[in-house]
Amino acid sequence: MKFPKIITIACEKGGVGKTTVATNLAVYLRAMREDMPVTILSFDNHLTVDRMFSMEKQPHEKTVKDIFDGHKIEELVSLGQYGVSFIPSSRKLKQKSDNEELFAEQMAQSRLDGVIIIDTGPTIDYFTRSAIIASDILLIPVKDIPSLNNVENILEISEQDGHLSRKIKLLPSIVDGMVKFKKQTISMDSFLRSLSIERGYELMKNSIPRSPKVESLTTNITFQVYPVITHAKKTVVHREFSALAREVFSLLGDISEPKSLSILRKALLTPLIVHSKTYNQLVNSTIPYCPLCGKENNTVNFNIRPDMLFFESGGRTRGFIDKRCFVEDILYEFTGMGERMAGFRQKIMKSMNEDIFFTISGDKTSDASSGHIRLNLLREDGTEIEERLIDNSVSLQLIETLSKIREENSTGSASCLIKLGDNPFPDVILTEKNYNTLQSIKKIVNKT
Numbered sequence: 271m272k273f274p275k276i277i278t279i280a281c282e283k284g285g286v287g288k289t290t291v292a293t294n295l296a297v298y299l300r301a302m303r304e305d306m307p308v309t310i311l312s313f314d315n316h317l318t319v320d321r322m323f324s325m326e327k328q329p330h331e332k333t334v335k336d337i338f339d340g341h342k343i344e345e346l347v348s349l350g351q352y353g354v355s356f357i358p359s360s361r362k363l364k365q366k367s368d369n370e371e372l373f374a375e376q377m378a379q380s381r382l383d384g385v386i387i388i389d390t391g392p393t394i395d396y397f398t399r400s401a402i403i404a405s406d407i408l409l410i411p412v413k414d415i416p417s418l419n420n421v422e423n424i425l426e427i428s429e430q431d432g433h434l435s436r437k438i439k440l441l442p443s444i445v446d447g448m449v450k451f452k453k454q455t456i457s458m459d460s461f462l463r464s465l466s467i468e469r470g471y472e473l474m475k476n477s478i479p480r481s482p483k484v485e486s487l488t489t490n491i492t493f494q495v496y497p498v499i500t501h502a503k504k505t506v507v508h509r510e511f512s513a514l515a516r517e518v519f520s521l522l523g524d525i526s527e528p529k530s531l532s533i534l535r536k537a538l539l540t541p542l543i544v545h546s547k548t549y550n551q552l553v554n555s556t557i558p559y560c561p562l563c564g565k566e567n568n569t570v571n572f573n574i575r576p577d578m579l580f581f582e583s584g585g586r587t588r589g590f591i592d593k594r595c596f597v598e599d600i601l602y603e604f605t606g607m608g609e610r611m612a613g614f615r616q617k618i619m620k621s622m623n624e625d626i627f628f629t630i631s632g633d634k635t636s637d638a639s640s641g642h643i644r645l646n647l648l649r650e651d652g653t654e655i656e657e658r659l660i661d662n663s664v665s666l667q668l669i670e671t672l673s674k675i676r677e678e679n680s681t682g683s684a685s686c687l688i689k690l691g692d693n694p695f696p697d698v699i700l701t702e703k704n705y706n707t708l709q710s711i712k713k714i715v716n717k718t
């Protein structure tokens with residue numbers, strides 16, 4: 271399932287290189303990994319992002335402003351130069367709410383794939399705060415003492431949620447010249463690094479040095495702003511940006527669950543769970559691993575991964591199976607069963623993202639050559655989309671797999687119900703209302 275990882279570039283000071291870092295990082299990350307989508311947007315009051323990435327001369331109709339008017343984020347994204355997608359900038363951002371987690375929730379709901387880079391303005395306003403709260407990686411460019419002194423204000427915002435797995439790194443930027451520090455003459459870069467470490471901050475391994483060439487990339491007679499990678503390839507800055515992108519990429523690899531998804535989970539699921547007796551009871555009777563591959567669920571907080579499907583068999587055994595196990599160990603078995611079953615498989619694959627139920631019932635054992643397994647695809651109201659009967663003798667492998675999730679009842683037949691669907695929080699099925707729906711579907715299936 272796709273969820274974006276967010277990198278926010280913030281510093282409570284103008285002219286420290288935020289926009290330069292944000293825009294160039296986007297280009298370098300994209301150049302480094304062609305299979306990784308990169309999207310950039312800016313909450314600052316200028317059009318630099320558009321000037322670097324837009325392929326059109328006309329101003330764009332849809333901009334970042336629309337995010338805060340409640341538009342779907344995925345509909346605001348345009349394809350830009352250098353393979354980087356972008357959301358056009360706006361000079362008229364308007365705060366519509368006090369909820370600073372709203373943007374993170376919208377981001378998670380967008381299901382945008384890959385990396386999102388957010389450039390922020392020089393003040394800590396609602397938009398900067400929203401971008402910090404949504405971020406998985408927070409990069410803070412610093413170029414001198416005043417910018418370093420302001421870092422604490424940014425950290426304060428990040429601390430609101432206890433930093434929850436956010437990576438925060440300072441990045442010395444536009445650094446050059448020498449300064450006196452502890453009676454020694456050292457470079458501005460070393461000076462900022464020493465002070466940062468003294469104050470307990472983490473730093474990126476590389477710094478972005480000052481380069482007249484970089485400065486010239488924004489100040490030419492055309493409207494265009496050029497990236498370092500295409501127009502300053504022979505400079506030290508190019509090497510430093512390459513190293514920066516590599517380090518950022520490795521940080522991205524360490525993120526298990528994006529912050530925006532955790533925030534959305536808290537907003538949507540917590541109110542349901544807290545008041546649901548059903549949920550709390552059912553969670554305790556849930557198998558803590560996928561019965562097909564054995565992979566564990568997150569049982570500590572009961573945060574089920576988005577790529578898991580709920581199953582319940584015989585009314586007693588319930589849990590979550592890996593979507594991949596379902597596809598490969600159950601659905602895949604159908605392909606050997608002729609055109610008819612392949613068509614059925616395709617139908618299920620298409621329905622994978624809808625709220626649909628898949629039931630398996632019939633004889634438990636494989637030796638009865640007359641026996642069969644019945645497969646049904648049902649809508650939430652119990653109406654049938656498709657039914658298939660397959661002969662017990664057709665696939666021993668399938669029977670064996672099914673025996674791990676089907677449970678026999680008193681009449682000797684076995685059944686199992688699997689909830690398909692594209693829900694980032696599959697355990698929402700265990701809340702009162704959803705679980706009742708499931709029970710009524712089971713009744714319908716058992717009657718037929």
Ligand SMILES: Nc1ncnc2c1ncn2[C@@H]1O[C@H](COP(=O)(O)OP(=O)(O)O)[C@@H](O)[C@H]1O
Pocket residue numbers: 283284285286287288289290291392443444445478479480481482484485486488507
């Ligand atoms: N590494 C650099 N070397 C020289 N000039 C730079 C460098 N990075 C940025 N600049 C210039 O400094 C100014 C401020 O940079 P910018 O990225 O807009 O900072 P911010 O977004 O923090 O205000 C711009 O004119 C930009 O061209």
Ligand SMILES: [Mg+2]
Pocket residue numbers: 288289290314390391
């Ligand atoms: Mg800027």
